[in-house]
Amino acid sequence: MGLTLRRPEPSALADAERGRVDDIVDTDRYPISDLDSLAGRSLIADTVARLDQDGLVQLPGLLRPSAVRALQREMRATGRHVSCETTTRSAYAGDETLLASDDPRRLTSTWTAGHITRDMIPPFSVAQRLYVSPDFKRFIAACLGLGRVFEYADPLAGLITTVIPPGGEYGWHYDTNRFVITLAVDEARSGGAFEYSPDLRSPGDENLEGLRAVMTGDRSTVRSVTAQPGDLQLFLGRYSLHRVTRVEGRRPRLMLVLSYAEQPGIIGPLERTRQVYGRVTETHLLHAEQALGTDGLIA
Numbered sequence: 272m273g274l275t276l277r278r279p280e281p282s283a284l285a286d287a288e289r290g291r292v293d294d295i296v297d298t299d300r301y302p303i304s305d306l307d308s309l310a311g312r313s314l315i316a317d318t319v320a321r322l323d324q325d326g327l328v329q330l331p332g333l334l335r336p337s338a339v340r341a342l343q344r345e346m347r348a349t350g351r352h353v354s355c356e357t358t359t360r361s362a363y364a365g366d367e368t369l370l371a372s373d374d375p376r377r378l379t380s381t382w383t384a385g386h387i388t389r390d391m392i393p394p395f396s397v398a399q400r401l402y403v404s405p406d407f408k409r410f411i412a413a414c415l416g417l418g419r420v421f422e423y424a425d426p427l428a429g430l431i432t433t434v435i436p437p438g439g440e441y442g443w444h445y446d447t448n449r450f451v452i453t454l455a456v457d458e459a460r461s462g463g464a465f466e467y468s469p470d471l472r473s474p475g476d477e478n479l480e481g482l483r484a485v486m487t488g489d490r491s492t493v494r495s496v497t498a499q500p501g502d503l504q505l506f507l508g509r510y511s512l513h514r515v516t517r518v519e520g521r522r523p524r525l526m527l528v529l530s531y532a533e534q535p536g537i538i539g540p541l542e543r544t545r546q547v548y549g550r551v552t553e554t555h556l557l558h559a560e561q562a563l564g565t566d567g568l569i570a
Contacts, residue, residue, distance in 0.1 A: 283395065284400070285396075285399040285402070285403045288405065289405075290400055291404070292304075292400060292404045292406060292407060295335060295338040295397055295401055296334060296335065296407070297334065300333075301333055303409075304406045306413055322414065322505055326507045327467065327469070327494075327507070328506075329502055330504075331498075331501075331502045332499075332502065333503040334501035338397050339500050341397050342396075342454070345396045346387060346398070346457070347457070349387050349391055350525060353385035353434050354549075355434060355439060356383070356385065357383040357439075358546070359442075360442065361376060361379050362376070362482065363376060363445070374479070375486065376479065378482070378486040380514065382440065382442040383438065383439030384434060384436075385434040386434065387432035389426065389428065389429055389430040398432070401454075402429070402430045402529050411452060411505070415450055420531035420532065420533065421533070421536075421537070423532060423538075424554075425537060425544075427544065428544070430529055430530070432527050432528065433515075435463060437459075437518055437522070438517065439524075440514070440516060440518065441514055441515035442514055443485065443512055445509060445511075445512060447539065448531070449507060449533070450507050451529075452506075452529040452531070453498075453504045453528050453529070454502070454527040454529070455500050455502045455527075456527050457500060457522060457524060458498065458499060458500065458524060459520055461519040461520055462516055462519035463519070464496070464515070466513060467493070467506070467511045467512065467513035468481070468485050469494065469507075471510065471511060472512075538558040541555050
């Protein structure tokens with residue numbers, strides 16, 4: 272009796288036009304594909320209110336257990352190819368050597384981390400499918416009170432996974448984008464908490480004394496949160512200083528970061544890309560940007 276070989280089922284590919292993610296997202300609990308329903312409107316209203324109050328919202332169990340397991344397999348396998356480097360840099364990841372010696376923008380913290388960049392993540396992965404999904408992007412836009420959000424045009428950023436090894440940490444910093452979305456993939460056995468100081472700066476005001484306070488150990492404005500694999504976080508990181516504390520134990524902390532922009536065509540600044548990811552592409556060289564953003568803030 273001969274052996275009958277079955278052709279494997281084709282994998283769904285990332286599709287920015289038609290890509291549904293009902294097999295990835297627990298849409299019974301989080302009806303992101305039906306935002307006009309009563310449950311959908313309630314989800315958005317609650318998320319908006321919490322984000323406005325705290326600057327961060329956590330949606331536990333957004334991913335289905337099967338999707339969490341698939342995401343873990345994908346990121347663990349790819350993470351083996353990532354080199355985790357230790358660096359010391361300021362909250363702005365720039366060159367502040369020309370500033371006065373007592374300027375708080377020169378204060379630094381330690382980073383030990385690596386990054387799975389977007390060009391390393393295959394199009395059939397849970398991560399890529401979720402990132403480009405029109406349903407997911409509409410959900411994110413609604414939560415942020417925006418008409419639409421756009422994927423990054425950056426070939427490295429936009430969709431990454433941060434890898435923080437045992438003993439590593441992610442230093443204090445601001446995001447270049449107003450908001451960021453993260454999904455916990457693997458949490459550390461202990462440590463690895465996400466800490467942030469909400470709205471430490473504002474458009475046109477760096478609040479340098481507030482920066483000095485946090486970076487020198489003042490915890491009066493600092494909040495701490497942890498997440499379980501499959502939990503989603505929406506965070507306003509452009510104005511809130513934040514970090515990840517030292518990871519303890521034997522397991523690295525893996526966090527998927529899905530960044531969107533309010534306008535299309537966003538490319539990360541050349542110097543920041545070089546410092547964060549250790550490499551740049553021709554795209555970054557061709558789109559080298561000025562030091563100041565449109566809101567008058569550094570980085």
